[in-house]
C-alpha cells in the first residue's frame with residue numbers, strides 16, 4: 488500500500504517476533520567516568536557536538552509526511568510496542584504514561600527499536616552477533632526510514648518517522664555504539680567513554696526531542712535543547728554504568744576510564760574481587776559527581792520542551808537520578824548490591840516532577 492509517498496511492503500502479521508521475554512538477568516552496561524583532562528574530553532565532545540548541530544539544523548527543515556493510514560495494522564503494531572515497553576522500561580514506564588497518547592506511542596516505537604538494538608549485543612543471542620549482523624540491522628533501519636518495514640515493530644517505527652521529523656543519524660550512531668561494544672572491553676579515558684555514552688544513550692535524547700517537541704514560546708536555540716537532551720542521555724548512561732559495575736566486570740568488561748582508575752590506585756584485580764575500599768568509595772564519589780553534572784546540564788533544557796512533555800521528562804530524570812542516591816545509601820557497594828529505586832519512591836517523585844514541569848524551573852520544588 489502507498490501512503491503519503493511512503494511505500495509499505497506487506498509482511499506477515501504474526502510469529503516474526505517472539506512475545507516479550509521475561510528478563511533473564513541484568514544487562515551489563517558500560518563502566519563509569521571521572522574528571523579527566525579537558526584536552527582528553529575535547530575530541531569526543533567536539534565530534535558529538537557536530538552531530539548535535541547537524542541534527543538540530545536538520546530537524547528544523549523537515550516536514551513530516553502523511554505516513555501509513557492502515558490504522559488497524561498500526562494500532563496493533565503500536566500496542567505490541569506498548570507491551571514491550573511495559574515489560575522492560577521500568578524507570579521510563581511511568582514517564583510515557585504522562586504523555587499525550589500520540590507521543591506516547593511514538594516513544595514506544597523508538598524504545599522498542601532501541602531495546603532490540605541493545606539486545607543484539609546484550610541479549611540471549613549476543614554470542615552469535617557479529618559486525619555483519621549489525622550491518623544487516625542497519626540496512627533494515629534504512630528500510631524502516633524508507634517505509635519498508637520488515638515486521639510489526641518496524642512498522643510502528645516506520646510510521647513514527649513519517650509522522651515526526653526524525654533523522655536517521657542518531658539511529659545509525661546507536662548501531663555504531665553496539666559495534667563498539669562488541670569489540671571493546673576497556674576505555675582508556677573519559678573521552679572514549681563519553682563517545683560510547685553518546686552512541687548508546689545520547690542518541691536516545693536526540694531521537695526523543697522531535698517527538699516531545701520544543702515549546703513554541705521557547706527562546707532557546709534548537710542546539711541548546713538538543714545539547715540538553717544529549718546531556719540527559721549521557722547522565723542516564725553514566726548512572727547505568729555506575730549501577731552495573733559488578734555485573735559488567737563479571738562479563739569481563741570494565742567501562743571505567745582506565746587512566747582514572749590508575750590515578751586512584753585501583754587495580755583490575757580489586758574490581759574483579761569486588762573490593763569496596765576507601766579508594767573505591769572516593770573514586771565512585773567522583774563518578775557520581777560527574778553523572779550529576781550531566782543531569783544538571785540536562786535540567787536546563789526541560790523547560791524548553793512543549794508543556795505536555797515536561798512532566799514525563801522530569802519524571803524520568805528524577806527517577807533515574809535517584810539511582811545515584813541509592814548507590815550512596817549502599818555505601819558504594821555496586822559490586823554485589825544492585826541500586827534499585829522502589830515503587831513507593833518512584834510514585835513519590837511524580838508530584839515533584841509535576842511541580843517542576845509547571846514551574847518551568849527546579850528552584851521551587
Ligand SMILES: CC(C)=CCC/C(C)=C/CC/C(C)=C/CC/C(C)=C/[C@@H]1[C@@H](COP(=O)(O)OP(=O)(O)O)[C@]1(C)CC/C=C(\C)CC/C=C(\C)CCC=C(C)C
Pocket residue numbers: 513514515516575576577579582583594597598601602605687688689691692693695696712713715716717719720723724727785786788789792799800803
Ligand atoms: C520519557 C523518556 C525518558 C523517553 C525516552 C525513552 C526511550 C526511547 C528509551 C530508549 C532506551 C534504550 C532501550 C536504549 C538502548 C541502549 C540503553 C539500554 C541505554 C540505557 C538506558 C537505560 O535502560 P535500562 O536501564 O533499561 O537498561 P538496562 O535495564 O540496564 O538494560 C540508558 C541508560 C539510556 C537512556 C537514555 C535516555 C532515556 C535519554 C533521555 C533523554 C531524553 C528523553 C531527552 C529529553 C529532553 C531534554 C531537553 C532534557
Ligand SMILES: Nc1ncnc2c1ncn2[C@@H]1O[C@H](COP(=O)(O)OP(=O)(O)OP(=O)(O)O)[C@@H](O)[C@H]1O
Pocket residue numbers: 510575576577578579580824825826827828
Ligand atoms: N535490586 C533488585 N532486586 C531485585 N529485583 C530487581 C532489582 N533491581 C531490578 N530488579 C528487577 O529487575 C527488573 C528490571 O530491571 P530494570 O533495570 O529494567 O528496572 P529499573 O532499573 O527499575 O528501570 P530501567 O529498566 O528503566 O532501568 C525490575 O523491574 C525488578 O523487577
Ligand SMILES: [Mn+2]
Pocket residue numbers: 575576577
Ligand atoms: Mn532496564
